[in-house]
Amino acid sequence: MYLTRSWQRRGPAAVDVPWLLLSLLVTSAVAAADALLPPEPVLSGLLVVGPAVACARLDIRRTSLVCGYALLLALGLGFLNDRIGSVDHMLRLAVLLIGSGLTLFLAHSRTIREESLATVARMAQHAILQPFSARVGGVDIAIRYRSADRDALVGGDLFDVANTAYGVRVLIGDARGKGLSSTVTAAAALRAFRNAAYTEPTAAAVTGSVAAALTGRLPGEDFVTAAVAEFTHDRATVVNHGHHAPVLLGQRQPEFLLPPDTVPPLGLGLDGDPEPRRLRLAPGEAVLLYTDGLAEARDDAGEMFDVLAGCGKVPPDTAPDRALDLLLQQLDAHTGGERDDDVALVLCRPVLEEPPEDSATGPRAAGER
Incomplete structure (x- = not known):
């Protein structure tokens, strides 16, 4: 079983109603002028x-619909101007038929080319954002991704999951920039994370290795904001490099997992040694990681989406996949379905069927929450 991703795009042969209406309007305008x-x-x-x-x-x-409409108008104009059947009218019809045939050929060729590009994009998507099981190493994980460009499959947001000997490690990040540049940066960050996640002993060491791999190797002044969450049974560790603070979800009110200190994004050469945020999770508690597309989404009045309020409207016992769907519904209601930035959501809920054995020894240790 693979995680469901919310890809929202149009296929190359999808209806573009405004463009169709424009084509018909132009054809009608020419016919009206001639009449x-x-x-x-x-x-x-x-x-x-x-x-x-x-x-x-x-x-x-x-396109053939517009061609047929143009031909009908040409025939109608011939009757209106008493030219039907004349040599001049037949020549004009021939020119229209030849021109229409050429436009049909061009539309067909363009569609084939767009389908080929879409295939390449899907291959790039699978190479960059690899699918994985809904349960990884005892952690239930749900993913949702929406590109800001409705015609694109991949953007600058990135995420990955690694089941390592040190625990399940989850990366969320946002590459600076738009288009191909951000995709290249995102691919570089994911490659560095996959190299470090299985060998470095701590989450902080993982982000340090990623920072070293990216510094001086990104195009222009690009960088990556990122957060890495590590899950080991009921313990979670979060390391944040300039990214939005993850949210803790559970039976009580959601809360931001703010980093103990502020650390610059990855790839700038200014990377310090971040102090991890450590916490112990109770059964049913989960950690939501997300990108700018959620935290900075605005409504018509310019008001940003309230992440904590949105998370608070999701029932505590909701399955991870359903929880993300409910959150995206709230986001769409807030923005009216419009979006200016990619949205990536990763919800991680460790499977803790029984209370931890040491839960009777007292409350969570100081600094864990």
């Missing part, structure tokens, strides 16, 4: 402009 203006000049030959506009964006089926 209303004096007999000379004849403008019906310009009806091919509508199909030309359509083939720039629409698939072959919808």
Whole structure:
């Protein structure tokens, strides 16, 4: 079983209603001008402009719809101007048919090219954001990812999970920038994390290794904000490098797991030794890691999404997958479905069916919460 990801994009042959309407409108405008203006000049030959506009964006089926509409208008103009069957009218129809055929060929070629690019993007997505089981090393994990670009599969947000001898380690991060540059930076950070997660003894050592791997090797002034959470039975350790503080979810009110100190993002060459945030988890408690797309999403009035309030509306015993779906529903209600940044959510809930053996010895140790 693999985790469900919320990919929201349009396929290359999806309907683009505004573009279709524009194509029909252009075709209608040419026909109206030809009908209303004096007999000379004849403008019906310009009806091919509508199909030309359509083939720039629409698939072959919808481009053919515009072509058929242009042909019907050309025939109608022939009857209106008493030119039907004349040599001049037949030549104009021939030009329109040839032009329409060319636009259909261009629409078909463009669609094939876009499908090929989409295949490459899917391969890149699987290479960068690898799927994994819903339960990893005794931790239930749910993932949701939305790209800011509806036509894109991969962006600058990154996440990964590693089941190591030191515990289950989870990375969440946000690469600076947009487009291909951020994707390259995200891939470099994931590669460094996968190299360090299985060998470094502590979560802080993992982020230190990632920082060393990225410093001086990223394009321009790129960097990565990141947080690594490590889970070992009922213990969790969070190391934060300039990223949004994870949220602790459970029976009580959600709370931010603020870092003890402030550490710069990865890759700037300013990386210090972060002090980890350590805590002991009770049965049913979970840790939510997320990116800017959640914390900085704004409504029409410019008000940012309240992460703690949103988490507080998710029932405590909700399954991780369902919990993230409910959180995204609240996000969509807040923004009206619009988004300006990628959204990545990782919810981690250790499976603690029985209370820890040392739970009777007293409350959590100082500094653990």
